[in-house]
Amino acid sequence: MTETAAPPKGHDVIQSYLRTLDASPGVYRMLDDQSRVLYVGKARNLKARVSNYARPSGHSGRIARMISETASMMFLTTRTETEALLLEQNLIKQLKPRYNVLLRDDKSFPNILVAKDHAYPQIRKHRGRKASKGAYYGPFASAGAVNRTLNQLQKAFLLRNCSDAMFESRTRPCLLYQIKRCSAPCTGYISEADYAASVRDAERFLSGKSTDVQEKLAKDMAAASEAMEFERAAALRDRIRAMTQVQTAQGINPRTVSEADVIALHLEAGQACVQVFFIRANQNWGNRDFYPRTGSGAAEAEILEAFLGQFYDDKDPPRQILLSHGIENADLMAEALCEKRGRKVDILVPQRGEKAELIAGAARNARESLARRMSESAAQTKLLRGLADTFDLDGPPARIEVYDNSHIQGTDAVGAMIVAGPEGFVKSQYRKFNIRGDDLTPGDDFGMMKEVLSRRFKRLLKEDPDREGGTWPDLLLIDGGAGQVSAVADILGDLGVEDVPFIGVAKGVDRDAGKEEFYRPGARPTALKHNDPVLYFVQRLRDEAHRFAIGTHRAKRSKSVSRTPLDEISGVGATRKRALLAHFGSAKAVSRANLADLKAVDGISEAMAQTIYDFFNARG
Structure with missing residues (x-):
């Protein structure tokens, strides 16, 4: 019996590509014998760059390892080296090759938006595509940085942050006016011209012209004081102070770098x-x-x-x-x-x-x-080793998935999954599951868990059957006791997944933290000492899953509360919905309106009025 020769790798493979390459700029990919991408690079001259890799010596240890694993290569030519650079970085982000530098946490950054689609512009935090009409200021490093700045800007310029729907529905000022955070344009407490002047001042401040704005306000304050308008002078003084607080909180305010x-x-x-x-x-x-x-x-x-x-x-x-x-x-x-x-x-x-x-x-x-991160990572590694020792795992888990459900008497039910590993919580991997099962009894936690885990592992089996993508868990933590553990065993057994360990975490006596009991298939429930670091670690994991599940449930409930039958009518978007609610006062009143009254609403055509009328009549 003859053995199949291993496919060639290394310098000889790379050398074989040289005769097919020219001096064009482009991007190259190095692949291993499983066709996994090891490295993506760009070159001004593809032939010259690849010939460097074909040399048997003169490489760093990292590059030498990469060359030794290379079994094949792929090439894409570009018109310019600049195009090659942009394509290279795109491919790195998509393919995540092992030997490339990879930016792992690349979230979008928030901005401040001064909306310009209303007579009284709104100022608010904005994240994502800049599709709304208005002026954008940013980026800010975090939501906290934006919120601090917005808080002080509200004090300084009294601009509204309420939604247009809320603005239209107000008949008297809200609390923000009472605490001097808004000038109450919704109820006509400030003219459109004066509000526009405040918006201009806020935009000048956000554009770096804070000194000019503060000098103008100081002059206005002095004039108000001389005219014995002491209340107005005090308000202007508070605005100047709020602007100063923004600058003080920022710490660094460079003079020569704009x-x-x-x-x-x-x-x-x-x-x-x-x-x-x-x-x-x-x-x-x-x-x-x-x-x-x-x-x-x-x-x-x-x-x-x-x-x-x-x-x-x-x-x-x-x-x-x-x-x-x-x-x-x-x-x-x-x-x-x-x-x-x-x-x-x-x-x-x-x-x-x-x-x-x-x-x-x-x-x-x-x-x-x-x-700090290296210190935390060392502590996390120690905890993962302790977790493995405590529960007889094969080794410290690289990926822990923790599951929890949240609902109120079965309504707006959601499942939540959080992920943790050697570097702590991996929030980019958190997932929520809207419970879809129509046959579930309200409050059926077993049924919800079955749906969540079935969906999760069916997807894993479909997308990563060979378990090479790093997305398979090494340990599952389930909120619950013997019943939940038994249910999970049945679910995974039905899917043919029998090598992923899981542990049920139950609150224990009196549901007190610190008295948790741990359940595993075929084993008696156990408890850990009150001061055991592994116990604290598991509590943190469980609490994070509970926090995420509760937050997801609240967001879903809030969305469902704000929905009305109008959302189900084809052609009725946010603007028409707002016009109908402003005209009739409620969705119920819209449903009772006759055709003539519907036609009288601004923005509702005769055809749309007929559609709305037919919708509610059909329902009745």
Whole structure:
């Protein structure tokens, strides 16, 4: 019997591609013998770049390992090297190759929106695509940074943050007017012209012209005081104070940098932290830390270059990007970002002056953040080992999935799944499940758990049957006792999944925290000592799952409460719904209206009035 020869790998495979390549720019992919992508790279000259990999020596340990695993390659040519750079970063984000630097936490950032689709513009937090008509100010590093700024802007400029529907329905001012956070335009307490002036002042402040605004308000305050309008003077004084508090809370307010992202990297023991400060309108609008995967040993320049390409893939770059370390292709990256933005973008590595001070501050934050994360990671690793020892697992679990349900007497039922691992909670992997089972008895927790787990594992079996994607759990934690554990065993057994361990966590005596009992198939229930770190760890996991389930349930309930029969009528969107409710007062009154009354509503055509009338008559 002859053995099948292993497919060739390494330099010889790479060498074989050289005769088919030319000097075109493009992107290459290196694949292993299972056709999994190991690495994605770009080149100004594909043949020259690939010939470097074909050499048997002169490579770093990381590149040498990658070459030794390469069984095949793929190529895409582009017109320019800039196109190759953009395509490379897109492919890295999609394919997540093992040897590339990968930005793992790339959420969108919130902005402040001054909406311009209403006579009295609303000011609010906005996240996502900039589709609404209005002026956007940002990005801010976090929702907390936006909320703090909005809170002070409300005090300073008394702009409304209520929805248009709420605005139209008010007959007297709300609490925000009473606590001096809004000028109550909804009830005519301020003229359209005066409100517009406040909006202009707020926008000037958000554009960096805070000194001008404060000087104007100071003059108005002095004039009011001289005219013995002491109440107005006090109100203006409060507005100036609120603006000052915004600047004080920001901490850093550079004089010579009006618009920049300050990006600093700290690399230690193969782990990296990238700290980003957002400077807009000469103000610090917050900072965020990122922990990119370093591609098995990449250096600072490669990590920062990959970070920039992936970070700005779906974000508008600022005028300046200040870096703690130089990157190899700074001119090329600047050109790519210029094309994206439509105007010049400078990438700088400052050595002196205020810009260097900003970088030094960001670098200090990156160093401290990485030290905290490494400390937390060591503690987390110890807890995972303790969990494995306590419950006789094969090894420390890399992925723990925790499940919980939430409902009120069976209504608006949702299932929730949270994920934890060596780096703590993995919030990007959290999932919610709207319970669909029409045959479930209200409050049937067993039935809900069966639906959730069936949907979860059927998807895993379909999308990752070979368990190579890192999405299969090493441990399940279920909220419940013997009954839930038995139900889970039946569910997984029916699906043919028999090697995923699971544990039921029940509240125990008097439902007190600390007296939890743990249930496993075929074993007696156990408890842990009150001060056992593993017990605290499991409590944290369970509480996080409960928090997420409750939050998801509340959001679903809130949405269902706000729904009316009008939502079911084809052609009745938010604007027509608002007009009907404003005219009739309630959905019930709309359902009782005759055809002539429906036609009298602004924005309701004769045909739409007939549709609405027929809808309610058919229901009756």
